[in-house]
Amino acid sequence: MKNYNNMETGYINEGGQLKSKNGQKYVVNQYCRNPEPGYYISKSCAAVYIILFLVMMILTALMTYLLLVPSCALDNSSNGTIYTGSIWSPISNHEEEAHTNGDGVLSDQAKNDDPIVIEDEIEFPEGWKPIHYDLLLEPHIENATSRGTVDILMLRDENVKDLKPIVLDITEIEITDCKVASNDRNDIDLGLDYICEYGKDNDSYVINLKKTKFPINNVTVQLEFVSKLGSTLTGFYKGSFMNEETKETSTFVSTQFSPIDARRAFPCLDRPYAKATFKISMIRPTAKKLSISNMPIESIEVVRPGFIRENFKVTPKMSTYLVAFHISDLKMGKTIENDSSLPTIKMYAQPEYENMTNFAFNLTVESLKFFEKYFDIKFQLPKIDMVAVPDFGFNGMENWGLITFRESALLAPENTNKSSSIAHLQRISRTLVHEVAHQWFGNLVTMQWYDDLWLKEGFSTYLHYVGTDAIKPEWDYFKTITVYEFNQAMPKDCDSSSRPISFKVRTKSDIRRVFDPISYSKGALIINMMRGFLGEAAFRLGLTNYLRKFEYGNAVQDELWEAMTMNARKERVLDESYSVKEIMDSWTVDSAGFPVVTVSRNGTNIILKQQRYFLPHVNESDDTKWFIPLTYSSSRRVAESEIPEHWMSNKQSEIILEDMVSEDEWIHFNVNRTGYYRVNYDQLSWKNLLRNFKSLSDVTRAQLIDDSFALARANLTNYDVPITFGIFLRAYPLDYLSWWSFANGLEYVTNMIRREPAYENFRTVVRYSVKNAYEELGFDEDPEDTDIDLLHRARIVNMACQFGIDRCTVKAQLMFREWIANKVENKIAPNLKATIYCITLREGGSQEWNFAFKQYQETTSASEKEVLLDALGCTQEPWLLSKYLNMTISSDSSIRKQDGSRVFASVAKNIVGTELAFDFLYTNIGEIAEYFGDGFSTISKMIDSVTTFMNKDYHKENFQRFAEKANKLGLIAIEKSIKLAEIEIDKNIFWRNHLYTQLKDNLDKAVVDLRLTN
């Protein structure tokens, strides 16, 4: 029974029917309306069915109807019985089931009777664990299905006494045959008695075993099934691209299983804790050039003319979300084989992109070498493939040994016309080094459940800084964590919507939601904080011990804290009375959000207080407290390490440090911004820091600017502090980090006041502060420029053009016109393209827009396409913006699904486009939900970007109407995004009502004091 595999010789696929090649068995599941369990179809009957089937082929309309009736399955060998309920029919037409009539208007039924859907909690079936999967799949692109068999070796959990049913996860999978064989006693046929049936809502497949005289401890579940090849970039999905070599459309199939979509491709226990080994086989047409999976190919066999079967080697023990396979005509770019110090590395991309993989290839080689050394653990698989998938919902996915990317996150063109900006190269490394770090953190050791998702995401985000800093020293990259990640995490962690980083994930929507900046960016920052207070040596040793101890297994965060505490004690960096768990729990389990530490003076003493930072305004009665590592530098001393001199425990709301500073001395807390908190100062301390701005490090300067903007927004300090910092920056034209921080801080204020009278003085003040830097750096790049110079100039030019330094705008348009005149040679420097394109389209009309759109269609650079997509949303012509929005839901518009939210956001953040974008979303929500599916977060991103300028009560009323409509449509997956957006609007309304006037007064004063003219 173990060798049973009905697909050994392959299927003949006939228009959606299923037939084994030996002709003995016919499964005509869709045709049978009143199945009798265990019914046989004899050979003679089969012929009748075939004739009927051919008739059905002609009558396609009738067939669609027949396909929608409850299916059944027939079983001819075991004692088992298969019961099928009304299950998704693989070839059924989904559109017919939707509640919209296509143009997004609610149908009457949806308006009146749709109940509010409450999502079920995920169940955790006990009793059985999978050990090994033997999986064979054959995708059929033409009818969007995939047929397969899977043999799952399951072991009884010795801790569970009763004989429990075996429960497998499925989504839109039809099981056509189910058998269970015992492996307990090979010599005796145990004659297992069992019933196979679909679970609730067809979301699971349940095998109820009946007790026998012998104990049942080890069984093989054998299933035949049909799954759906999706088109929403999740599960096992299909797509296509224009093959420039053959000038034909080339189809591909690829996977995105994380977090819960392996169950769309094959029945499995689709949970990170259920690790098993996988032997994967794929059948494909020989005409396709590429077929890859997690492991290298072990053997190839011809299954029938024109089709081969590739059997891949058995994987190590791993979670289902890391399984991957891919069949296409992609071409191999750079590669390295037969290097004993490295696994085989192969890069894959569309034929015309194959020469764009060099940058990513080098990064792969270097990051693998780096992490092997850093963890002191070798990469575990014999090979690693890096694939630029032509349509991909995320940036990258760390599937073990087969990492998938969206094209723009992997490919860097090198010729002068299309070459990448430094910002783009950094984005590639942000994705790639993160995914490579996952091969250890996530793949080798996996979180037990999604409660601790942040462990893998936070660590990989943190580790990509460590890796990139070592591989690209010219980027001075590690310190950018203090600007970039803070700006990602804290704005999402400061209101009633924020959650503890480790929290109980109990529904499918919860699982998708935890892939957020809290898990990634806050995760990275509190790990950096832990590294700071433990010191590098204890931290690294703790990591390696943890990975070694749990390799090929799962862990929860407490097990990491244990490893860290042990090493901290060994290295004597942690007070005996503290444990890492006690400290870290205050940041990960006990609380959402983060503290603001307020520094005030009493003579030479310093008083430190902690309270929660909260928007729209701080709630004095909120008693949340954290275990805060306190590091400082002052006029008297420069901190030499990030190991704290003092702690404020989660029981203390105030501590006093004696004899720290005299009246004219400065003091600064949170050295190198390793602590995940903000610092506020009394007026004298702010003044002293401003006076000594020059003697502070670049990280500190950027930190003060960032904190001051955030504190002013929470009404904890006055807007004159960030405005003064901004004016001070005039004297620091080359301070890359501070300008970055300043630009971040301006963004929110700009959005809030762009339609207000205060904008005029605001623009004048910003122009005044940026003018020096713009003049110093100029518009043109210099061959002597470092990468940081290039990044910095791009930011300054953007600010200069955005805030209306005329020469900047004129120059940008001039360069764009030169490009229109000479299409073949685009002389615009890659680093300045984003600004120049956007400014020209903002100032121009349909001629510029149409030119840019044509370039978008024609360019062979994925990154250039993205820059153009962003710029197309900059036009001030409403009708062009409407046209552009409508393209996002039209499959023949050349806007790919993966870019839908990008296009939408580019319009939504344009002051002319924001209402149009909201109107579009409101009117078409049904259609949009249908088009993008709920697997990845396109609609959530759309909702997120639409609130940018909403700061009035009537905005909120409009938004609530949208929320009601989405609710009636039963769009559970976006429920959370809607709530977040509502909170965002409340925060904006509060800001407009309470802080606008204060900012305006400060700006008016600055204009008078500096004698500026508008």
Ligand SMILES: [Zn+2]
């Ligand atoms: Zn990740």
